[in-house]
Amino acid sequence: MQVLDWMLGKGQSALLRRAELKTFVNFHGNEAGKGGDLTHDETTIIAGALELTEKTAKDAMTPISKAFSLDLDGTLTLDTLNAIMTMGHSRVPVYSGDRTNIIGIILVKNLLAVDPDDSVPLRKMLLRKVPRVADNMPLYDILNEFQKGHSHIAVVYKDLNRKIDTLKKSKDTETHKYNSHDADSDSVKNDGDQQAKRSPPSTPAFKKRHRGCSFCILDLENNPIPKYPSNEIVVGVITMEDVIEELLQEEILDETDEYVNIHNRIRINMNASQENLLDPHPSLPPPLGSAK
Structure with missing residues (x-):
């Protein structure tokens, strides 16, 4: 004292x-x-x-060029399922056409019953809407949105119309951009007319599996593929884990993850790292930065 x-x-x-x-x-x-x-x-x-409080989405995101994603028009073959398993993610972004056109996500747990021999089209699977956040959105605001439980992953976009000298947007504006479950803000209006939105299936089994989040479902059978303003260019994806890592200032390592260190841009395979740790006399030293 x-x-x-x-x-x-x-x-x-x-x-x-x-x-x-x-x-x-x-x-x-x-x-x-x-x-x-x-x-x-x-x-x-x-x-x-x-x-x-001084960090934004662009400080913690994974660049879109480094992010693992799936093509909406692809099929769930054995190679695709193996790739998903190797990456170790619980949620995988899904794009349509261009890799930067992320339209939703798929939960890996929903693929447990998929038979690789059936080559099921990805668009036939249950997809979820993905929130969109501006690259200058504060990480605390993103963390608050993640805590609401709608999604633990978001797409990060850069607004090409944003001028350098404009006043900083309020938190309410950025939070409104995050809430992509509002279909009116997710799709571009055609000739000023809003297309009617149908509700997802309401069977008892569906309600049991997706209780409380029916608005999160991306219903491609009854609705067109979501479109977004052309001035919003997707630059990356961010997860709740990314934000927590910035808070802890350390990487959170999973037993089977293969991921890209967002700070050093180094691809790390946890299986290989653990083998090096278990071997008391490795023939070669591990690469610099492989164990962090």
Whole structure:
């Protein structure tokens, strides 16, 4: 407390700026050697929470060129299912035509009953709508939207009409752009007429599997493929895990994941990494940055 008295003065209270608070927390870390008892993990997470307010979607997203996705017109062959299993994702973006035209996602758990020999068309599977967020949307706002449970993955777009000198959009505007479950905002109006939207199937089995999220379903049998404004160019995808990694300031590694480190752009295969760890006498050292 003597240090605090010296810094702030006895009987005085002060509000610290964000940078000062971060320095103050580091000062109390046990690594600083000043007698503090905060661990490295504690100081890292606190610093990550303070820094997260300055980060946006483009800081945490996976570039669209590096993202694994499926073609809507493709079929679920053995090779396709093996590729999905290798990537280890629980949700996979689905595009139509161009890879940047992400129209929805498919839950990998819905593929458990698919027979590779049947070569089922992907468009026959149950797809879900995918939220869209601007590349300048704050990560805290994205995290708040993910917590609502509608989706844990979103498409990141860049608005070509956005001018550099324009005023910053309000959070309410960005949040409205996120809510892509509103069909009126997802599709482009043709000649000013809005096409009628049919509800997804209402069978008991359907309701049991998708209770509370019927509006999330992308019903391609009754509705056209969603279209988006031409000035919104998809630049990446972002997941709740990406945001949490920015908060923790560490990569979250899965046992079977093969992914691209968003900061170092290094493709990592966890199976290979674990084999290196288990082998006490590896013939070759692991590549630099392969184990993080």
